[in-house]
Structure formats: C-alpha cells, structure tokens
Amino acid sequence: MDTEQPVLEIKNLTKKYGTFTALDNLTLTLQAGQIFGLIGPNGAGKTTAIKILVGLNRPTSGSARIAGADCVQDARRIKRLVGYMPDRFGSYDNMRVREYLDFFGAAFGIPRRKRVKRIDEIMETTGTAYMKDRFVESLSHGMQQRVGVARTLLHDPKVLILDEPANGLDPQARIEMRDLLLSLAKLGKTLLVTSHILPELSRICSRVGIITHGKLRAFGTIEEIGRQISQRRTIEAQLTKAEQLSQAAGILRATLEPEAEIVESVPEKAIRFRTAISEDGLGSLLAKLVQGGVLVTQFREVQTDLEEAFMTFARPNQSDAALAGGAARA
C-alpha cells in the first residue's frame, strides 16, 4: 500500500446554513491505514463534515477528496470508496441480519455468488455470524452497531466513516468495538471515527482532531495535542496526612505565579496544581515543602489526556485562542 499518497484531503471546507457557519475553513489530510478520531461537543460540526465527505451534504466552499475522488463531482465513485455508518442504525422491520446485508450488497451491485461469500467473510470479521438469522429490529444496540460496521464493509471500501460507533455501548461491547476497529485498520482501511467516549478514542486513534464551532482547533497525536494546549503542566503532590494539605497549599501559593490553579483533594490526601514553573523552580518548590515539614510521598507530573485536551478546547473562551490554525496534516 502506498502510504505516501493521502487518502483523505480536505481543503478549506466551509458549510453555511444562512448566517450560521456549521463548518469553518476545515483543512485536513490523512494517510492510508490510519485511524483518525474527530472529537468535539454536540453541534461542533463533526456530522456536517462527515456528511459532506459521504456526499449527503454539499459544501458552501472548499473541497474534499477521498482517494483522489472529489466528494461533490465524483459522488458516484465516492459511494464505492467510502463505507458510512451514521449515528442511527437504520433498521428495517421483519428483516433478518443476513437479509439486511444481502439487500445492501445487492444495492451495491455485488453479484449474488460473490455477495454470499462476502457476507460470510464480513460476518466473520465483525463477529456477527451468530446473529445472522436474528431480526435486525430485535438486536441489542451493541449488536446493531456491529451489524452497522458489517454493512459498511460489504463493498470493500477504502475509507470507513463511522459516526459515534461506541455511543451507548456497555464496557464489554465498547472493548469489542475497539478491537474490531483496530483489526479493520490492520486490514489497511482508513478509519474516520467520531466519538464522545474519549478514553476509547485515545486508545485506538493514531491521530485526533478537536473541532468546536465548526473550526478545527487541534490536530495530531494525543501527545502533540497536549503540547499544543499550553506550556503549563499539571503536577501532583501526594502527602501522608490530609491535615497538611492547607499548609502545602499555602507554600504553593507563596511560591507559584498568581495564575496557577491549585486544587486540594482531602480524600486522596493529594494536592494538584497547574503551573508554568521551570524544572529548577519545581525542584526548589519540593525543597520548600519538605523544609516546611510537609511529608511528601510522591511528587510527579500528570500527563495531559484527551479528555483534558477536549475540555480545554471546549471552553468557550479557550477555543478561540487555540493554537491550531485550522490546518492539519498527518
């Protein structure tokens, strides 16, 4: 597989509904075989972006190409290149799972014999073979999500676009969905996944984009995003006695810059603070705590996670000052 050639190229994509801008100048490039997680609060523009990519919406300006095909001009080609799973399953009454897949296979014009074989294969891949005779409307949500993924794979698309695949799943089903998406990436598929369940995304995505108010605020690996958020770090000091928390907080306030955020946790006997202090400053801070008689058992930096990054960008006053200029490349 040619990993140099981008599979997905979005350039200055904008979508306006009257005066409301749902998507604002989105630019994004993805290589083959990656899992890209697109996160953002409700109404951020994720689904609008996805719908433009699969040809259900037209952009106001800008362009989007998948494997060289323009999402507006080559809408027919796009249908064969992309497997799309919307956030709603799209159930049909009185239809068994195998019939459901057979219908969509026939709709994609897959010849009958090839279709039968293909359905068996994807049922095996997605772990849905045991439910082939069940009626789709009687499936649990987790089962429906799996069948939904199976449906997107029927015509062997290069790119899978999955809108909230882990939404409403129990922990077990979530782990199974995570494994399924990883196995699809191993098969060479490029996945674009939206989700609100950030720990899940952070485990599987090679790249993540954070979108708010229609703008891409951050893009890259989780570590890269963490660095984009701020130069400030979160430090945690674990004490032996909860009674010493206020004393430790007093020392921190006296030493750190006034903007530093300090949070005491009595049950955990811990104190956390966000600061832009240097490495040397941290060393002298620890020394001050020890000299002040505070018994410190641990003193460590807490890594920025996706949830924290998301919250940073989701805050109204933060998002506009975000670092990513709306263009990203991976």
Added chain:
Amino acid sequence: MLNAILNRELTTVLRTRRMMFFQVGLIAVFVLLVMIRWPTDNRVTEASNRSQQVFRLFSYGLLTTMLLILPVFPATNIVREKKQGTLALLLNSPLGPFRIYFGKLFSILALAGILLALSMPAAAACYCLGGLSLTEELPRVYAILALVALQYSAVGLYISSRSNSIDGAIRFTYGVILALAVVSLGPHKMLQGTDSDLATYAEWLRCVSPIAALMPVLGAADVGGQGLLATDGVPGRFALLSIVITVLASIGTILRLNHTIFDQSRAQGKISDDQNLFVRIVRRAMFLVDPQRRSGGISWFVNPVMIKEFRCRRFGRLHWLLRLVAVCAILSLVMAYVTTSGTLDWEVSEIGGLMVYLQVALVVLITPSLAAGLIATELESGGWPLLQTTPMSALRIVWGKLLSVILTLILLLFATLPGYIVMVYIDNGMRSQVERVVICLAATAGFAMLLSAGIGSLFRRTAPATVAAYTTLIAICAGPLLVWAGRDAPFGHNTVERVLIMNPVAAPLSVIRAAGFENYNLIPGNWWFMGLVSAASMLVLVFRTQRLWKPR
C-alpha cells in the same frame, strides 16, 4: 389526577396548528352546506322538506368525519406513549390503569365532543328551517354519533395497547372500523329475506354499523334493503352493541395497562433449516412457503428495493400473500356460485355490484397501508441516508418501492378474476361490461397507489403519512357517495353525475348497472379524472423524492 391526564392529552392535540385548521375547515363546510340550501326567496316553500334533506346530508357528513378523523387519536395514543417511553413513566406513577385509561378515553371523547359542538350551529340552522324535532331526529342523531365516538375510541385504544408500531395501530384500527361500519352490512344484504339462523345473525351483525343505525333515524330506506323489508329497532340494537363493545374493549385495555405491555422477549430468529427433517416437512406442508426458511440472495435481475419492501412488510412475505390471494379467490368464487346455483334470487349485475364494492373496499383498505409510507418509513427509520450512500438512483429506489405495491395489487385483482369469468360464462352479454369493470378496478388500484404514495411523500413520519392517505382516499371514495345518497333531493341528476365522475367506486358500479347507478354515464370521465390525479400524484412523488435525494 384524572384531570392531569385529560388536560395533557387534550391540550397536546388542540394546540397543534393542524387541529386548528381542521376545526376551522369543518365549521366552514357546515356553514357552506347550510348556506347553499338556505331559502333565498320570500316564501319558505317546502322549507321543512328542504331542512330534512340538508340535515340528512349534514348527518352523514358528520358521521363520515367521525369515522375518518376520530380513530387516529385513540389508535396512536397508547402505542405512541409506549414508543416514547412516557407510558413507563405513567405506569410508574401513583395513577392506576383505571385512571390512565379513563383519562385517555375522556380526552378523546372531549375532542369528539368539540367536533360535535362545532356542528351544533349548523344543526340549529336546520332546526330553524323547520321540519325537525328537538325530541326526535336531533337528539337521536347526536346520540348515535356520541356512541360512535365512545365505541371507536375504546376500540382504538384497545388496538393501540396491543400494537407495537404507530402506523400498524393506525392501519389495524381503520381496518376494524371499516369492517364494523361497512363490511358488517354485507351479510345482511346477501341473506335478507331468507328464513334461517344465519339471516338472524346477519341482521344483528348489521346493527353494529352506525350507518345502519343512522338511516332509519333520518327517515331513509333500510340500508341494503330492497324495498321489501324494514326492521325496527336498529338504532336500539346499535346502542346496545356499542356499549357492549365499549365495555369489552375497555376491560381489554385496562388489563393491558401494566408491566405486560412491555414484557416482550426479543425474537430469537428461529429458522426451519436448522430443525429436524420431520419439522421441516410439516412446516412445508402447512405453509407451502415456509416463512422461517432461510431466504436466498437477491437475484441480479430484480430490483433489490422491491425485495426489501416485500421482506420488511409483516404481510409481505410470500406465505401471507398466498393466503390473501386465496381468500380473495374463494370469496369471489363463492359469490359467483351462490348466483349460479340459484341460492339467492339475484341478477348477475347485483352480484357484480357487490363484488365491486368488496374489491374497492379491499383496495382502499390495503393500498394506503402499502404505499403511503414508501418514503416516510425510510426517513423515519434512518434508512434513507443509507440508501443515499448506495450507487442506486432515486428513481430506481422509488420504482422498486412502487413495484412492490403494484405486484401485490395485481395479485389481489387477479385473485378476484375467477368470479368475473363465471359471470361472463353465465351471461355472455356482460363481457364488455366486465372488461370495463376490470379496467375501472385496475385504474382504481393505480389511482389509490399513486395518490397514497404522492400524499405520503409529503410527510417525514409514517403515521401521519398513512392517516393523510387513508383520509384522502376514503374521502374521495365516500364523499361523492354522500351526494349520491341525496340523488333525488336535494341534488339533481346532473350534479350527482358530475360529482360521481370523481368517484372510483361509482364508475365500475355504473358500468355493471348496479342498482342506483344505472342512470349515470361516468366513463370515460372517471378515467380521465383518475388519470390526471394519478399523473399529478406521480409528479409530486418524483419531485419530493428528488428533493430529498439531493445533497443539501
């Protein structure tokens, strides 16, 4: 507590814009009816006669309105709450099933009461013209209408409590009401004059129909009567049967309003192919086409959407279609047989007329349920964006959907052909008449399908699409018949003929020379009307589909 439910149910319905337009429209129709027939000269010539004519039409119109509009409210009531999850909240509240049920029933009755109250000024105008009694016709007609509201509300709520989908509840409720109001008249028409237990049962069965109860009150001839018989006490029997049906339906609904309404296991998807040989053989013999057999893949030469439509319908599977066709064929042959064997002293035109009635009733009952939700169901279930992402074109999808309806209707029409063949065999002179009747029926089926599909495509949810299609189609089929009912007075021959041209029921009846229709020449005017409306509906359907299909 009861008031809380009543308040909520009633205000939810009354504050919709649709309901306001409906009420204003209803008042306008009633006012127009009275204004048209209001005497304009100084002398009030035969005013009482005219008042009775107007009141007769007005009463039938009111009954038709009740039959068309009212059932949708109880039919959707419980099943909608169940789907939305609010029924679970209600059952979890201190309200018992009695209070919940009667809150719902009274709210629907209050709505019916509003509809009846809206008609009061028009009724008062008729009374002012003279010839109507405050103690005779007026209270009796309103009592019958009130009983209709009570009975059909209870029946609708019962069906709603047993249904799993909103559109299914609507379909079944309209089917039951059509059976109670119209089909129940059939056996009496066939068996009247004979001296048997069956004739007595048929006479009682006829009393279930509010049409049979209303006619004697309005001084009209006995429904389906042939001028020979007149049975007293039909309104009384109707009242009795209405109360009995209401009580039974209410008990059934109240018993359902508990945990059992949610207590349904998921279908496990049993398959005959996995069963032992004996079971497979038995099922094959019993079903002919076993619904639990694993189905094969869709062939390349058929439209996949058509197959999908058949598979998605509860009664779309082949074993159900075979049963439906078999029942139609048997009914048609039985009717032809009773004529030929001389069991009944009927002429061929009479049996032909009855067959036409039954076939049109079947078409009107089945077609909207098949065609109205073609697009709305996809939009509601979330299937539409999935179809949009397939390489199929919008026209191919619509054609596949229409094909699934066309094939079902063709099967139904073909199933009734044996009866007509027997008729031609008995009286070869009727050949051309029968041919024209068959053309009329095929045109009616096409008209009903395109009209339902066109109207249904204007909605995004199946339930309102189905209701709108049923209401329009029944209004087109029943409305002109109301004018026909006043064919001697107040309407003249030309007026009736012009109105009947729009009626899909009247055209084949006039061709077959059924009683009451023999003097009207409705062909080819009726074909032109149906053709134009069908073409317009087709355009609406294509336009709407293309609009929904295009990326926004």
